[in-house]
Amino acid sequence: MRFIADLVHEKKQLVEKAEAILQEAEKAGGSLTKEQERQFNRYTDKIKSINESIDEELLNIRTSEPILITPQKAVSPIEETKTPVTKAISKSFRGMFYGNETVSLSNNGFYSMDEFLRTLHSGRADNRLINASMVEGIPEFGGYSVPEEYGAFLMDKSLENEIIRPRATVWAMGSETKKVPAFDGAxxxxxxxxxxxxxxxxxxxxxxxxxxxxxLIQLKAKKLACFSQASNELIADGMSFEEMLAGALIKGLGWYMDYAFINGTSEGQPLGIINDPALITVNKEDSQAAATITYQNVVNMFSRLAPSCFTNAVWLANPSVIPQLLTMTITIGTGGAQIPVFREESG
Structure with a gap:
């Protein structure tokens, strides 16, 4: 990452020099001299070369990172060669929207996400932004969208820290709606x-x-949009505006998606677990105080879990419950010791 930071710093200096030439020409009447044009082209060619180097480094980083996959039954090498690649379920951007990991994603003509962000912040007209804003054929809908290539990077990096999406079944959606057949097991x-x-x-x-x-299950696509403001000083003087904003967007995307998958109301957003009609709740004990959790509550919850889910189920708890979980004990007899139920390393 240090090499990328050096490239970004060098690129920033070149951009400033190129902008200085344009400002100087604008003061002199708006046209570049031959010397200014030659110098400007030299800077822009170098910027393009740096952008290609940054993209190559990011690609090397992505391909070297482990890929999150769903648990599978162990198979022999012979069986593995017989398994069609197309049956693999992918939670990546390409898997969700195209169902194909080999699809080439568009960057709308921007050499990097940093160039897209700076062009967007400049407020100047740019044909590449017009293309980036098109959603279902309506250019003015939703403002400017992040180009596919950079949006895929944000969503794929967010996947590593999410709770729900890595464990979900994904169907690729190439349009606003998708109909999926299923057995009616009610x-x-x-x-x-x-x-x-x-x-x-x-x-x-x-x-x-x-x-x-x-x-018939009908899926309807909903859009999650994240908005951020950036000052001129941050963009001009920040150590790496692209890295800072991308890091914040990755964490924000993961948090908002997990929150919707758990608490969503289905009104313009996913239907969350808490509001799903299939939710199973367990009543508290008769003598139990409000806003508390007991060992018997945990036992009763576990007893309602479908046996087929024992091997892959997860427990979700608000951090405010952690003190009660870690101090939960079982008393052995009237004079026996108290055995802790959960330990810190069990989390």
């Missing part, structure tokens, strides 16, 4: 998964034909 009285039933048959006996019941 009624499991005599069958499973909307119609799968079992019969014990004698030899030669014919089974009863069953028809599986399906339901």
């Amino acid at each position: 009624d499991r009285t005599n069958h499973l998964f909307g119609g799968i039933s079992g019969e014990w048959l004698e030899e030669g006996q014919t089974g009863t034909r069953k028809t599986a019941k399906l339901r």
